[in-house]
Amino acid sequence: xxxxxxxAAAQLGPISRGDSKASVVQRLIALIRQAHxxxxxxxxxxxxxxxxxxxxxxxxxxxxxxxxFDSTMPSPETLPLFEEAARRRVxxxxxxxxxxxxxxxxxRFNSSVLVDRDGKLLGKYRKVHVPGASENDPTLPLQHLExxxxxxxxxxxxxxxxxxxxxxxxxxxxxxxxxxxRTMALKGAEVVVLGYNSPAQMPDWPDQNALRAFxxxxxxxxxxxxxxxxxxxxxxxxxxxxxxxxxxxxxxAPSGEVVALSSTLADELVPYRCDIDLAPYYKSFHDFERxxxxxxxxxxxxxxxxxxxxxxxxACRRYWDGGEPA
Ligand code: CDV
Numbered sequence: 350x351x352x353x354x355x356x357a358a359a360q361l362g363p364i365s366r367g368d369s370k371a372s373v374v375q376r377l378i379a380l381i382r383q384a385h386x387x388x389x390x391x392x393x394x395x396x397x398x399x400x401x402x403x404x405x406x407x408x409x410x411x412x413x414x415x416x417x418f419d420s421t422m423p424s425p426e427t428l429p430l431f432e433e434a435a436r437r438r439v440x441x442x443x444x445x446x447x448x449x450x451x452x453x454x455x456x457r458f459n460s461s462v463l464v465d466r467d468g469k470l471l472g473k474y475r476k477v478h479v480p481g482a483s484e485n486d487p488t489l490p491l492q493h494l495e496x497x498x499x500x501x502x503x504x505x506x507x508x509x510x511x512x513x514x515x516x517x518x519x520x521x522x523x524x525x526x527x528x529x530x531r532t533m534a535l536k537g538a539e540v541v542v543l544g545y546n547s548p549a550q551m552p553d554w555p556d557q558n559a560l561r562a563f564x565x566x567x568x569x570x571x572x573x574x575x576x577x578x579x580x581x582x583x584x585x586x587x588x589x590x591x592x593x594x595x596x597x598x599x600x601x602a603p604s605g606e607v608v609a610l611s612s613t614l615a616d617e618l619v620p621y622r623c624d625i626d627l628a629p630y631y632k633s634f635h636d637f638e639r640x641x642x643x644x645x646x647x648x649x650x651x652x653x654x655x656x657x658x659x660x661x662x663x664a665c666r667r668y669w670d671g672g673e674p675a
Contacts, residue, residue, distance in 0.1 A: 351624055351626055352513060352514070352624070352625040352626050353622055353623065353624055353625065354390055354391060354513040354514055354540075354622075354623050354625050355387075355388055355389050355390050355391075355620060355621070355622045355623070356389065356390070356391045356392070356393065356540070356542075356579070356581050356600065356620070356621060356623055357384055357387075357389040357391075357392045357393070357581075357600075357618050357619055357620035357621070358392075358393050358581050358582060358583035358584075358598035358599065358600060358609070358611065358618075358619040359377070359380040359381075359384065359392040359393060359394050359395075359441075359583055359616075359618055359619075360395070360583055360584050360585075360586055360596065360598035360611050360613075360615075360616065360617045360618075360619060361373075361376065361377075361394065361395050361398060361583075361584075361585050361586065361616055362585075362586055362587045362613075362614060362615035362616050362617075363401075363585070363586070363587040363588055363589035363590070363594070364399075364400060364401045364585065364589060365401060365589070365590055366401045366403070366590050368400075368401070369426075370399045370400070370424075370426040370427070371426050373398070373399050373400070374399070374426055374427055374429055374430050376616055377394060377398065377430050377443075378429065378430055378433045379616070380392060380394075380616060380618055381430070381433055381434050381437055381439050381441070382433070382437065383618045384437070384439045384618060384620070385437035385438070385439055387618065387620055389439060389618070389620050390438070390439065390440060390466060390513070391439065391440040391441065391442075391466075391513075392439060392440075392441045392442075392618070393441070393442045393542045393543070393544060393581045393582070393583040394441060394442060394443045394444060394544055394583055395444055395544035395545060395546065395583045395584055395585040396444035396459065396461070396476075396520050396521045396543075396544035396545050396546050396585065397417075397444050397445065397446060397459065397544075397546060397585070398443055398444045398445065398544060398585070399417075399419075399426070399427070399445055399446075400417045400446065401589055401590055402546040402585065402589060402592075402594070403417055403498070404481060404492070404493055404494045404495045404497070404498055404499075405491055405492055405493065405494075405548075405590075405592055406492060406494070407485035407487065407492060407494060407497070411668070411669065411671065414498060415448070417446050418446040418447065418448040418457055419445055419446065419447065419448065420447075420448045420449070420450075422443075422445065422447070422462050422470065422473075427443070427445075430443075431464065431468045432468065434464065434466075434468055435466070435467055435468025438466045438467075439466065440463075440464055440465045440466045440511070441463075441464050442461055442462070442463055442464075442518060442542045442543075442544065442581075442583075443461060443462050443464070444459075444460070444461045444520060444544040445460060445461070445462070446458075446459065446460070446498075446499075447459075447460035447473075447475065455669070456500055457498065457499055457500060457665075457669065458475040458476065458499055458500055458502055458503075459475070459476040459479065459495065459499045459502070459520055460473060460474060460475045460476070460502075460520075461473070461474045461476075461518050461520055461543075461544065462474075463509055463516060463518060463542075465511060465512075471509045471511065472507055472509045472518075473504065474502070474504060474506070474507065474517075474518035474519070474520065475502030475503060475504050476499070476501075476502045476519075476520040476521070476522070476523060477501065477502045477505070477506065477519075477523055477529070478522045478523045478525075478526050478529070479495050479496055479499050479500075479501050479502070479522070480493060480495055480496075480521075480522040481493030481494055481495040481496050481497075482494060482496055482497070483496035483497045483660070483661040483664035483665060483668075484497075484664065485497070489552070489553060490552045491548060491550075491551075491552050491553075491592060493548075496661040496664070496665065497661075497664055497665055497668050498665065498668070499665065500662060500665055501658065501662070505532070506518075506519070506529060506532045506533045506536070507536075508533050508536045508537060508538045510537075513625065514539045514540045514579075514625045514628075515536075515537045515538050515539045515540070516538065516539070516540045516541075516542060517533035517536070517538040517540070517541050517542075518541070518542055518543065519533075519541055519542075519543040520543060520544060520545070521543065521544065521545035521546060521547065522545075523543065524543055524545065524565075524568055524569055524572075524580075524582065525564075525568050527572065527575075528649075529541075529572075530572040530573075530575070530576045530578060530580075531575075531576060533576075533578075534576035534577065534578060534632070534637075535637070538576075538578060539577075539578065539579065539625055539628035539629070540578065540579040540580075540581065540623075540625070540628070541572075541578050541579070541580050541581075542580075542581045542582075542583075543580070543581070543582050543583070544582075544583045544584075544585070545565075545582060545583070545584055545585070545595075546584075546585045546594055547561065547565060547584070547594060547595040548561075548592060548593065548594060548595070549561055549593035549594055549595045550593055561595055562595060562597050565582075565595060565597055566597065566599065566601075566607060569582060569599070569601050570601055570605045570606075570607065571605065573601040573602065573603055573604075573605050574603065574604060574605030574631065575635070576603075576631075576632075577603045577627075577628050577629065577630070577631030577632035577633075577634070577635065578603055578628060578631075579600070579601070579602060579603060579623050579625065579627070579628060580599075580600070580601040581599075581600050581601075582598060582599050582600075582601070583598045583619075584596050584597060584598045584611065586598070586611070586613075586614040586615070587614035587615060588614075594614075596611050596613065596614045597610065597611060598610070598611040598617070598619050599611070599619065600619065600621040600623065602623070602627060603627045603628050603630070603631040604627070604631065608621050608623075609621040
């Protein structure tokens with residue numbers, strides 16, 4: 350019998366710096382209710398879905414930045430979302446800023462959780478490919494200081510077997526890396542869900558501006574086809590605190606075709622009834638087991654040159670310990 354799962358990207362319009370998490374949660378709940386009315390079983394919210402995308406600024410006030418983070422999930426503010434989703438039997442992916450106590454210290458990650466239709470937490474993911482800089486450069490019109498505020502994720506790319514499909518998670522910049530999808534596909538992922546905050550313009554790379562939507566789609570379309578995956582990608586979209594974010598929330602089939610695409614830059618549900626069995630069908634078409642040649646892929650697993658990553662990690666630690674950034 351064919352396996353169908355109706356999924357939706359639950360795109361969000363802008364969230365202002367002054368918006369409370371509680372007010373954003375009300376918007377997420379409205380999308381969950383819409384999903385329920387449209388027989389959607391699983392929705393994907395964006396990266397950092399509870400706050401403005403604050404890494405675009407250097408913010409000296411650590412307490413203000415720390416308020417964007419949550420130590421528990423559900424947190425007191427998101428509990429109503431978990432409860433409403435369980436009541437409506439809608440599972441979800443939620444991106445958020447995670448504060449974790451590990452090894453006797455506080456660590457901060459750009460994370461997401463996967464929640465089943467009963468409101469039970471199935472798993473967590475921490476963004477592996479953290480982009481941007483760890484140094485404040487006030488001369489830039491738009492900064493991207495993710496490396497200052499977040500550590501690199503340390504959970505790998507886990508996949509989770511649910512009643513309907515095997516699901517893996519990624520976050521924003523991860524979608525541009527082929528390793529993201531291949532790692533999960535080799536673990537049996539049939540669906541990859543991800544949220545993003547992608548600037549619509551790159552002031553320091555202006556020649557990229559006209560290609561932003563194309564690159565966003567082309568990396569996921571090729572990954573879906575090359576790995577036999579459904580991909581659901583959900584944007585934070587629109588003009589947020591004076592900066593434009595790309596929309597183009599979408600659902601991509603294992604054929605590589607975009608089967609659903611957002612049409613606004615506001616809160617919008619983008620649903621599609623997905624035939625999950627297309628994932629094993631495309632995997633068997635490529636016949637990974639038989640045809641992959643890992644013996645010929647030398648260098649793929651070589652340690653990265655980690656000079657920069659160590660400096661970034663130190664800058665992040667100094668920031669949170671109250672010192673000056675590098
Ligand atoms: N939030 C992100 O990871 N944004 C990156 C930007 C920095 C390029 C992205 O890949 O869209």
